[in-house]
Structures are given as structure tokens and as C-alpha cells.
Amino acid sequence: MTTNPDDKKPKQVLATYAVVALIVMFLLNIFVLPGIMERSIRETTYSDFLKGIDSKQIQEVQFDVQDSIIYYTLKQDGKTQVCKTGLINTDSELIDKITSSGADLTSEIPTQQSPLMNMLIGFILPTIIFIFLGQLLFKKMTNSMTGGPGGAMSFGKSNAKVYVKSSTGIKFSDVAGEDEAKELLTEIVDFLHNPEKYRAIGATMPKGALLVGPPGTGKTLLAKAVAGEADVPFFSISGSEFVEMFVGMGAAKVRDLFKQASEKAPCIVFIDEIDTIGKKRDGQISGNDEREQTLNQLLTEMDGFDGSKGVVILAATNRPDSLDPALTRPGRFDRRIPVELPDLQGREDILKVHARKIKIADNVNFHEIAKAASGASGAELANIVNEAALRAVRDGRRFATQADLEESIEVVIAGYQKKSRVLSEKEKLIVSYHEVGHALVAALQTNSAPVHKITIIPRTSGALGYTMQVEEGERFLMSKEEMANKIATLTGGRAAEEIIFHSITTGASNDIEQATKLARAMITRYGMSDTFDMVAMETVANQYLGGDSSLSCSPETQTQIDTLTVDLVKTQHQKAIQLLQDNLPKLHEIAKYLYEHETITGEEFMTILMRKPELAAADSAASGN
Known part of the structure; x- marks a missing residue:
């Protein structure tokens, strides 16, 4: 019968933990407990000590000649208090006076706590704390070996967000100005809905589609629209979420992501900002082997899964020239879908889409606004419409006008009017x-x-x-x-x-x-x-x-x-x-x-x-x- 080395790891950790616990308890008894006891002793004057002897209220006395301290127990009003004062002399007259008062001379320092309390503070309480921490550690170690939540191996679990059916609430009708990209993505959605008509002619589904374009043009929005249109599970994850501190964890996340996708096929997997893990391998030896291992695992997984099952990989980036050629070749990302800045008609359509969300005047000429906003991305156009609505509210109107939209273009291009700056x-x-x-x-x-x-x-x-x-x-x-x-x-x-x-x-x-x-x-x-x-x-x-x-x-x-x-x-x-x-x-x-x-x-x-x-x-x- 063979023994799994992984089974020994929790026992080894707990044995180390027990040794550390014993050392800590020993140190507590050496350093912490005396400090607690010291704080319970009251300092008095030598005159108070002599008065206590004369009134026969002192029960025990101990001379600490080395530190010149007198420790004594004082019983007053039915309560016992450990006190200390400075040692002035130890002549026979003082000793006789102590003896005649009925107090005992002892060689041990009197203590305020009872032996039971000393045992509770010095041994039982630390033992309870360490047993609790030990159980917590054992639970985490057990989870780490099984990949459970909270364990170390849970880093290798994919944390992709899963959207089922149209939970994103975004459809292709909410995306304007990117007709070519919508057409290509619509074909992918149609294949997932009706794969038989494609298989009848022998066509296979592209394994992956890469969305490339400037920031703000709607790459992520298009992917969410695919989630809204497709009646299949949709996995969404950012490339940066594969990057981990521990080597190999990113590759483990890739494996787990594709494992989940295969189990729920047909489905769509969307990786945003894929250039985070998909950069070119330059062949130079560097300390960041984690990213390269993650990329190699992604390449292997894209080759390994069967495209006929209906698993489609979507990815978005605005740095396509930095991607590794092995990632962008046919068979992995078969389609490269450009998502460029919208043209004049596209800008007009985008403005109309976003204008549906606000109250706007009937005589607004979106064509003129689109002309003035030349070179604007979809995100900037959305910001223009929102700025127009904000301006209308500031001016006390219930709807945005043509002037609001024109001014909002200037706000996006050049900023707000700086009324505080007065030119000579x-x-x-x-x-x-x-x-x-x-x-x-x-x-x-x-x-x-x-x-x-x-x-x-x-x-x-x-x-x-x-x-x-x-x-x-x-x-x-x-x-x-x-x-x-x-x-x-x-x-x-x-x-x-x-x-x-x-x-x-x-x-x-x-x-x-x-x-x-x-x-x-x-x-x-x-x-x-x-x-x-x-x-x-x-x-x-x-x-x-x-x-x-x-x-x-x-x-x-x-x-x-x-x-x-x-x-x-x-x-x-x-x-x-x-x-x-x-x-x-x-x-x-x-x-x-x-x-x-x-x-x-x-x-x-x-x-x-x-x-x-x-x-x-x-x-x-x-x-x-």
C-alpha cells in the first residue's frame, strides 16, 4: 500500500505548529505572567509598612535584599492586598517587631492571584487559544489539499463570472455603429442556436474571435450583447485575473475555466484585455515565468477542446500587435473582428441609442451633432449625451436641447468653461x-x-x-x-x-x-x-x-x-x-x-x-x- 505524500503535509504542519505553541506558552510563563502579577502589586511608603506592622494588619513579609524591596500582604477591611515598599534596613529590632505582630517571614514573594488563577492565565487560556487556532489551520490545510474555498489551491480556481441566457440585459439592438462586427458575431450566435444547418454543409464553428480596436469603441459591450442574444452560458473574465503571485496558479485558472466551459457546452467564453497574458514570447530569460506558463496553457487548451461542442472563445484587446503569433493563428483565434471608431452614420446611430435613456427635445438634429463629434468613440458619444442631460438639469430644463448637445461636445473636447479665469x-x-x-x-x-x-x-x-x-x-x-x-x-x-x-x-x-x-x-x-x-x-x-x-x-x-x-x-x-x-x-x-x-x-x-x-x-x- 502506497502513501500519498500530500497526506503527510497537514500532519507535518500541525507537528511544527505544536512545537511553536509549546515555545510560545513557555515564553508567556517566563515574560508575560510575571508582568501581570507585577501589575497587581500596590506600591506603598515605608511608613505605611510600619503602620501596618503596628496595627497587626500584615500577614506575610518577604525581604528582597538584592533589589532592596519589601513585599508584604496587607489585610484591611476584609480584603487582602499584596504591597511592596523600599527596604531601608533589616536590623533585629525590625524583625522582632514583625514577629511580635504575628506576621510570618517568608522566602517567597506573596502573590495576589490564587494558584488556580495562575494556572488559568499561564497554561489553560493559552492552550485553549492555540487549540482553536490549530483547528482553524487544520481546516485551511484540508481545504488547500482538496481545492476547497479559502485554501491555498483555491487560487487555481477560475473566478469567471457566469451569465446565463440574457441576464446581462444587453442586446444587439443596444449596440450601434458597428454593423460589420455585429454581423460576424450574429453568425456565431446563430451557430450556437442552430448548429445543424451549418453541419449539414460541413462548416465548423470558429474556435475564437478576437475583437480589436481603440478604447471606448464597444468591444466589451459587443461581448455582453452576445451574452444577451445567446441562449447559452457566458463566461466573462479579465486577462489580469489570470495573473497570480504564485507560479502555476494562472495556468491552473486557465485549466479550470476550460473545464467548466466543456461541462456547460455549448457556451461562450469572453477574455477581456487578453494582451495581459497573451504578449509575445521574446525568448529572453526573465523572472516572470508565470505569464508565459499561463499563455502556454491557454494555447494548449484552445487546441485541446472540440469546437464542434459549441465552445466559442471571444477576446478583446486594443494592442493586437503585442499578441503572440501562436495565439492569433487560424485554429485558435480564427476571426479578427475590427471594432473601429464609428463613421458619421455610426455616430448618429450611437447618439440616438444613448438619447433613448434621457428626455430630449423633439427638434434635436443628431446629424449635425454627429458631424461636430468627428473622431469620437462610442464611450465619448455616451458621455456627450450624459453631459447634455446634466447641463439641462443645471439650467432648470426638463429635457436636453440642441444647444446642450453642442456644448457637451465642447466639454468633452476642451473641458468646461473656466469662468473664474478672467483675461486682461x-x-x-x-x-x-x-x-x-x-x-x-x-x-x-x-x-x-x-x-x-x-x-x-x-x-x-x-x-x-x-x-x-x-x-x-x-x-x-x-x-x-x-x-x-x-x-x-x-x-x-x-x-x-x-x-x-x-x-x-x-x-x-x-x-x-x-x-x-x-x-x-x-x-x-x-x-x-x-x-x-x-x-x-x-x-x-x-x-x-x-x-x-x-x-x-x-x-x-x-x-x-x-x-x-x-x-x-x-x-x-x-x-x-x-x-x-x-x-x-x-x-x-x-x-x-x-x-x-x-x-x-x-x-x-x-x-x-x-x-x-x-x-x-x-x-x-x-x-x-
């Missing part, structure tokens, strides 16, 4: 010319987005003002001329400052950053330079998380890139200066109007711009009178 008259004038410089350069160029709004009201993002341009329709491509015009528009604010005030300020810092970034991209990524033609000098990583770029060329080439970038920005800057100088009267007129009104719409801007100079002069004279 000169700063306000500089900001007015700066913003009109942007707008005027944009309007005087072809292939440039129309001006939608100009404001010089400071925002919480730090902007002292901004010019908003809105495209008439959806744009997916930009020509070389359009990008150059955009650089000129970005330099228009600084150009206006130079022309009017013959000085420059720090207000163009963000414009300079954007213009430089755009000019460098034209040269290094888009092949819009005659010097390098169609050669890529820059690579972009994490395109969904800001697009970190790195140059992949020689130092000499980098020097050329810097020179070309400076020349391109400088050329467009000079172009902006020339456009403003040629239209100096309009610059003054519009800047004055903006200075007085603080905010002007695109229609007002274009009206002033297209107005004839004679009429403008007449209006100016009339306002002067």
Missing part, C-alpha cells in the same frame, strides 16, 4: 486675433474644413480659446495639398500675432506641436517628400493607443528629415502670413467682432468675411455714431 483686455485681444488668424487662413484656402465656431472663453483643459472646424461629410483620405493647408491653418494664430502685435506669445504651443507632428508624418510615413519618395522612415506601434512612433533610419537621414520638416512648416507659416496680410481689414473686423461677443458661429464668421468692404465701413461708422 490685452490678453483677450491677443487671443481674439490668434483664433481669427486660424479661422481666416482656413477659410481663405481651398480643400479646408469649414469653420463651425470660434470662441475666446477659457476652458478647463487650459485652452484660452479655440476654433472648431467641421467637415461637411465623412473623410477617409487626405491629399498632400490638404495636409499642407492644415499646417498653414495651425500656424495662422502665430502669424496673426506677428502681424498685429509684432511679438509672439506662448499661446501657439499646441499649434506648433500638431504642425510639427503632421509635417514629420508627411515626410516619414506618407511618402509626401520628393527627397525620400515612397520610403518609410518611421514605424508606428500601438496604433490604437496613441500610435507611438520610432524612426528606423541612419543618423544622417534623421538630420535630413529634421531639415525637411522645418522647411515644410516654415513654408506654410509664410503662406499663412501672406494670406493674413492680403486680408488685413477682414482680420481686424472679425477680431473686433469676436472680442466684443466672445463667441461667434461659423455662419456669422462667413457673413462678415463675404461682406463687401464698403458695407462694412458703413456699419463701422454707424456703430461709431
